[in-house]
Amino acid sequence: MDDTRTTTKIQELTYELKVEDVISKDIATVSSKLPVSLLRDILYKKRISGVPVVNDGKLVGIVSIEDFIKCLEQGEMDALIEDKMTKKIKTLYADEPLVHAVMKFEKYGFGRFPVISRKDKKLVGIITKSDIIKGILKKLETAYHDEEERRYRASHIFNDIIADEVFLKFQYYVEGKNFDRAGEAATGLKKTLYRLGLSPEIVRRASISTYEAEINIVAYTDGGEIIAYIDPHQIKIIITDKGPGIPDVKKALEPGFSTAPGWVKELGFGAGMGLPNIKKFSDKMTLRSTVEKGTHLEIIIKLSDYRNGE
Amino acid sequence: MKLTKIKEILEADVLTGKYDPEIEVQIGCSSDLMSEILAFGKPGSILLTSLTNIQVINTANVADIKVVCFVMGKIPDENIINLAKKNDVIVFITKLTTFESCGRLYKNGLKSCSYSNLDK
Amino acid sequence: MINLKDIVQKLDLKVVTGNIDREVSAGYSSDLLSDVIANAQKDNIWITLQIHVNIVAVANLQELAGIILVNGRQPEEATLKKAEQENIPILLTELSTFEIVGKLYELGIHGNRR
Numbered sequence: 368m369d370d371t372r373t374t375t376k377i378q379e380l381t382y383e384l385k386v387e388d389v390i391s392k393d394i395a396t397v398s399s400k401l402p403v404s405l406l407r408d409i410l411y412k413k414r415i416s417g418v419p420v421v422n423d424g425k426l427v428g429i430v431s432i433e434d435f436i437k438c439l440e441q442g443e444m445d446a447l448i449e450d451k452m453t454k455k456i457k458t459l460y461a462d463e464p465l466v467h468a469v470m471k472f473e474k475y476g477f478g479r480f481p482v483i484s485r486k487d488k489k490l491v492g493i494i495t496k497s498d499i500i501k502g503i504l505k506k507l508e509t510a511y512h513d514e515e516e517r518r519y520r521a522s523h524i525f526n527d528i529i530a531d532e533v534f535l536k537f538q539y540y541v542e543g544k545n546f547d548r549a550g551e552a553a554t555g556l557k558k559t560l561y562r563l564g565l566s567p568e569i570v571r572r573a574s575i576s577t578y579e580a581e582i583n584i585v586a587y588t589d590g591g592e593i594i595a596y597i598d599p600h601q602i603k604i605i606i607t608d609k610g611p612g613i614p615d616v617k618k619a620l621e622p623g624f625s626t627a628p629g630w631v632k633e634l635g636f637g638a639g640m641g642l643p644n645i646k647k648f649s650d651k652m653t654l655r656s657t658v659e660k661g662t663h664l665e666i667i668i669k670l671s672d673y674r675n676g677e
Numbered sequence: 678m679k680l681t682k683i684k685e686i687l688e689a690d691v692l693t694g695k696y697d698p699e700i701e702v703q704i705g706c707s708s709d710l711m712s713e714i715l716a717f718g719k720p721g722s723i724l725l726t727s728l729t730n731i732q733v734i735n736t737a738n739v740a741d742i743k744v745v746c747f748v749m750g751k752i753p754d755e756n757i758i759n760l761a762k763k764n765d766v767i768v769f770i771t772k773l774t775t776f777e778s779c780g781r782l783y784k785n786g787l788k789s790c791s792y793s794n795l796d797k
Numbered sequence: 798m799i800n801l802k803d804i805v806q807k808l809d810l811k812v813v814t815g816n817i818d819r820e821v822s823a824g825y826s827s828d829l830l831s832d833v834i835a836n837a838q839k840d841n842i843w844i845t846l847q848i849h850v851n852i853v854a855v856a857n858l859q860e861l862a863g864i865i866l867v868n869g870r871q872p873e874e875a876t877l878k879k880a881e882q883e884n885i886p887i888l889l890t891e892l893s894t895f896e897i898v899g900k901l902y903e904l905g906i907h908g909n910r911r
Binding site: 705706708710713717725727728749773774775778779780781782783784787789790 | 825826827844868892895896899900901902907908909
Binding site for chain 2: 546547549550553554557567571574575577578579582634635636638640641643644647
């Protein structure tokens with residue numbers, strides 16, 4: 368970003384934001400009938416340099432630390448605030464754009480302006496230069512976060528990259544026979560797909576399919592890998608292992624058919640539902656296997672509702 | 678049904694997760710086979726199971742199941758609890774059996790992930 | 798005690814084998830055979846998705862009142878044969894475990910006290 372653009376953005380914000388968006392509403396006020404001496408505590412404790420003077424909710428003046436010091440010098444601490452305060456005061460309406468406040472600060476050089484409601488003219492807060500800066504910074508920060516989040520979405524990655532074909536590749540290694548780590552690939556992929564802004568239903572289908580495939584690698588093989596390719600139209604997940612392979616692929620696809628050893632069953636799998644589940648949750652499933660060589664499983668989930676994730 | 682009510686019905690303890698008594702759970706499902714839950718479990722449901730290993734949490738996570746309740750007084754080990762915390766899965770434990778837990782929840786109006794609406 | 802015949806009729810269960818004229822004490826729901834062996838009690842009605850022949854042996858061992866297979870599952874051939882031999886009622890439902898248990902509960906069948 369260059370300087371001119373930054374300035375423009377801040378100027379824009381001063382028109383966008385209203386005075387009431389940035390003011391401090393939790394403010395100290397004093398009654399005009401009190402002696403000036405009481406101001407010492409208020410100004411000191413609150414660390415402020417001026418206090419609005421209010422009678423029955425209505426703003427009647429403003430008294431500043433300069434007024435207080437003057438009284439102190441002249442030994443007039445017992446004087447009433449109403450005799451020492453500034454009565455002709457400049458105010459801002461709560462619903463005015465922030466740029467009006469900026470202009471008034473420039474014009475009058477005051478440290479603060481009381482802010483009143485347009486409807487009943489009652490005091491609603493006070494605005495200082497630092498309130499304006501804080502308000503703008505906060506707004507910039509929010510805008511920045513929104514932008515960050517927006518940039519995280521895959522749809523924008525795909526939109527921003529110029530190429531005839533774009534795809535993202537995520538690769539996971541799966542350890543065989545280690546049930547303590549089974550599921551790490553699927554849960555990792557799930558988080559990744561979410562961050563890419565895919566719809567929850569798509570993410571769920573992809574991660575359930577991947578999880579079942581991962582369980583198969585862990586339960587039956589010495590290890591393998593899972594690679595997910597994501598392009599604007601589909602998620603393709605390729606699961607490969609190095610054996611022992613499936614002797615009868617057709618049989619393996621039958622619901623309820625299982626060759627799972629007892630330990631797999633006791634862990635809540637091995638009921639012959641893994642491959643049927645993958646088939647159920649994917650748009651296309653291809654299984655190839657060679658005994659002693661390994662198994663190659665390809666899962667496709669279409670992204671026709673890609674934009675729904677946004 | 679609010680989580681606080683489920684907790685009361687099951688006389689359950691909360692072990693982990695972002696427990697909020699106001700969270701709504703509409704659907705119950707129960708199995709000790711995780712593939713069954715993957716196939717039929719619905720997003721946002723509560724899973725009741727007597728199986729206690731980390732795959733229950735992984736299953737809940739990939740199937741978008743919000744709450745896992747371990748029944749029969751089974752106490753999940755530290756790995757299970759840590760994984761649940763990491764994935765924002767809420768974990769309940771109850772001394773009741775699966776049968777008693779499901780029965781009470783159903784009787785109090787929790788719906789089932791029934792067979793008829795299973796299509797993806 | 799509730800008669801299994803009444804349960805079958807009220808919940809529209811399909812009887813594939815076994816004598817259903819017997820009493821049910823309580824219900825037990827589990828898909829882990831070892832768990833059923835350890836915790837089910839005599840005359841329990843057992844709700845499971847397991848269809849393997851071993852379920853008959855477990856039911857026999859624990860003197861269960863019958864087995865309900867959920868989610869539209871059919872017993873394996875060997876399971877059916879063994880159940881006929883041992884006179885273990887096998888009943889089928891299209892409902893999920895959660896729902897069939899709920900309906901049994903509404904008929905007054907509760908879980909075992911622990």
